Amino acid sequence: MNIGYISIGSNIEDRLYHLTEAVRALHLHDSVTVAAASSIYETVPVGYTEQADFLNMVVCVKTKLDAQELLEICQEIERGLGRIRDVRWGPRTADLDILLYNDDNIESETLTVPHPRMQERAFVLVPLLEMDSSIIHPVSKNLLSDEAAAKDKGVKLWKKINEVAYFVDNR
Ligand SMILES: Nc1ncnc2c1ncn2[C@@H]1O[C@H](COP(=O)(O)OP(=O)(O)OP(=O)(O)O)[C@@H](O)[C@H]1O
Numbered sequence: 001m002n003i004g005y006i007s008i009g010s011n012i013e014d015r016l017y018h019l020t021e022a023v024r025a026l027h028l029h030d031s032v033t034v035a036a037a038s039s040i041y042e043t044v045p046v047g048y049t050e051q052a053d054f055l056n057m058v059v060c061v062k063t064k065l066d067a068q069e070l071l072e073i074c075q076e077i078e079r080g081l082g083r084i085r086d087v088r089w090g091p092r093t094a095d096l097d098i099l100l101y102n103d104d105n106i107e108s109e110t111l112t113v114p115h116p117r118m119q120e121r122a123f124v125l126v127p128l129l130e131m132d133s134s135i136i137h138p139v140s141k142n143l144l145s146d147e148a149a150a151k152d153k154g155v156k157l158w159k160k161i162n163e164v165a166y167f168v169d170n171r
């Protein structure tokens with residue numbers, strides 16, 4: 001079984017609905033189990049800043065899929081939630097990025113893992129470290145908790161829910 005960490009973000013209302021549906025859709029997939037979830041954080045936009053605040057979280061999945069297949073599932077879920085790609089780093093109903101996949105280092109045309117921008121993104125590091133503060137970056141071999149962005153401001157706890165059941169059994 002493979003272990004992946006996926007970052008989920010939304011800054012188009014209903015943000016909580018979009019996160020919840022994304023987690024549910026991952027878990028309902030025959031070949032994916034959501035094993036753990038972080039709390040939900042409200043975060044100021046990074047990159048393209050003229051947009052609404054995001055809700056962000058991270059989930060840990062167990063899957064027999066390879067990383068490319070997992071990416072395709074993530075993209076299918078984004079499409080199902082009505083994501084339209086226009087502005088780079090712009091508003092989105094749901095964005096699912098693969099942060100880590102086992103300790104693999106993958107560089108293909110469609111997929112780079114570990115996610116190349118994860119260490120500079122507090123909106124990724126804060127929820128990821130809530131789940132496991134001992135994660136080591138598979139390439140740099142540094143403890144992620146030592147990364148400066150993990151201490152960044154602009155990320156505040158929004159809902160302290162970190163039980164998978166909340167996301168998958170709530171209707
Ligand atoms: N680890 C990864 N997770 C998700 N997509 C990835 C990853 N590595 C490469 N990609 C590629 O990135 C492409 C663009 O993704 P997307 O539009 O979600 O970028 P973004 O969310 O706007 O920006 P960012 O990549 O900085 O988060 C996808 O089509 C996908 O093929």
Ligand SMILES: Nc1nc2c(c(=O)[nH]1)N=C(CO)CN2
Nearest residue numbers: 009043044045046054089123
């Ligand atoms: N706060 C925040 N900023 C972002 C986010 C995000 O999920 N949260 N996603 C981006 C593109 O992946 C660009 N900027």
